[in-house]
Amino acid sequence: MGGVGSISAEFWGGAPLFPGKNVVNQLEIITDVLGTPTPLQIAKVRNEKARRFLQNMRIKPALPLVEKFPNVAPKALNLLSKLLAFDPDDRPTAAQALADPYFDGMADVTREPSRRPLSKEMFEWDSRKLTREEVRELLYEEILHYHPDVKREWDKGEKQGHFEYPSGIAAMAEQFSSMEQGGPSSAPTFRNSKSLPKHAIDDYRKQVSLFASGAEKIGRSESVKPGLGDRPSFLDENAPATSMEDDLADVVQAMSLDADEAASLAEEAKALLESGHELIM
Template sequence: MQQDPRMKSQKEMDFFTEYGDVTRYKIVEIIGKGSYGVVCAAIDTHTGEKVAIKKITNIFEHTSDAVRILREVKLLRLLRHPDIVEIKRIMLPPSRRDFKDIYVVFELMDSDLHQVIKANDDLTSDHHRFFLYQMLRALKYMHTANVYHRDLKPKNILANANCKLKICDLGLARVAFNDAPTTIFWTDYVATRWYRAPELCGSFFSKYTPAIDIWSIGCIFAEVLIGKPLFPGKSVVHQLDLITDLLGTPSADTISGVRNEKARRYLLGMRKKQPVPFAEKFPNIDPVALQLLQKLVAFDPKDRPTAEEALADPYFKGLSKVEREPSCQPISKLEFEFERRRLTKEDIRELIFREILEYYPHLLKDYIAGNEGINFAYPSAVGQFRKQFTYLEENGGQSGPVIPPQRKHASLPRQARKSCRTSSTF
């Protein structure tokens, strides 16, 4: 019996399991694996567009991980900007209450900035400037929305062959609301050490300001300029040594802003160091670029410019245009009310499901109206394939043509369904 051409390859079936959009995407290759799951490159057969699909497995196994996923998908929906990676859609799960995995469809990027720096030792001054411009433009948008990324590093900056950059991985990002206390404490791990602002060194319980992201961008920019990490510390102490070797010993007043007591004592007891001129440390680098770099990695966060101020620096003359550097409306507190209460796994599942429905307006309308039905289950494409083949096998001996049961597409709008009712192939 000839195989139905609509059947997917085994690797596609294994990847998508029971999800309705299995018919929409053709997997090209696996491009990444991690503790969260798998990322594959695929083609959207509806649009012809290349996409990246991130399969995140067992998301409710640990509540903290589930909240992080919820936070990231929500922020990426709210922060629509050319320099921030875009979620195209999140696949609709087969059941509202029983799903364990989610499939997030992103625009496909070629690489990340870590790989770009590693593979290219011939980046020009134009590359340097355009890279920093895009990173600061994204940061301006995020910071005006009162969002702090908190984990900026080259691997979290996606890149294309045309030099386009996009910030990604907002799982550790946080929103600071205007009515919150001046000192906001977030207790989880933040930022890879090499890109972590000195005021956070050794601290897992710290006050955050937008200046922490500016420091990280400064470290990334330096890495773009010199082709290697600026402060590759092996420990907190080594990190502080490397920073002060270049910037000099900070004043006692600045040291008082370092919240970790051990790090603060270490800095206070440190021998006096003089700052090294950047032109001496980084010969053959554009002096205007170095002047801006020195501002971005100022030890005292109060001395670092905002992203908006940095974009107005002479370094970007001829490139920077205010109309191409939009701000964002501050994010509503209602979007993140879940951060203020204790959540069960069922609560988080419902919140993630609600977030998924943002990509299916016709279903969201029903959901909000309370018309979603008892279990809001949608038949999966894999399940439909199985039903069709079972039907064919059971009815194969009958006279006349055998018409398999009509397939249903999980995300097909109602008006489209009406026009397709006479088709046996949909």
């Protein structure tokens, strides 16, 4: 919640509230605004060096926020002072902040239910150091969500073992190494496709299946482009005419399908066109 306060202050002031160059400098800037913390508050600081620095700091009075933000409403400054409390235990929870008078007429508790706190295990990754290889592996696992052909390669490699089947991570490491040595132009490129959010991929698969089977009709003057709705979006009717085969290829390309799936759909579309299947309205 302290972060929410800092972001709010930056929004109202137009500049970072605590722009420290290092830990010591930032502590100086924080205490210039909030004043010197009490001995009890200092005792809660877990970093030993920061704790010693605060213990030896001269006494500073808190700066009234109205002097730093003269054009901000009193209710907003009152909430900001709570969010910026030096001791995290003195800051309001998200639910308490939403119930603050600053949000009168805006907050709706019936639409903002509180959820159980997140497990600390979800943030364990932030407390350990990752090697370069581990970071690359995590990045590669994220890529798998958007590229089904790479996912199948990964699964196959996992089942057979990395000693019998070259892992996808090794392939990506090779590409990164190539880029570092000779630049992006020298690195092997990934397949040419347009990635979509994971939740949108299935919708596009269904749409292309409908187009390829003739269940949907495409006009020569309609150029298909990827959209986020249930149906693909179209450009205006004055767009340059393209062939039906190109139109179908555009839809396939927009779906982030792997090479085998795209080739299969392209063959089916070609067969439909050669047989004189009617696709134009």
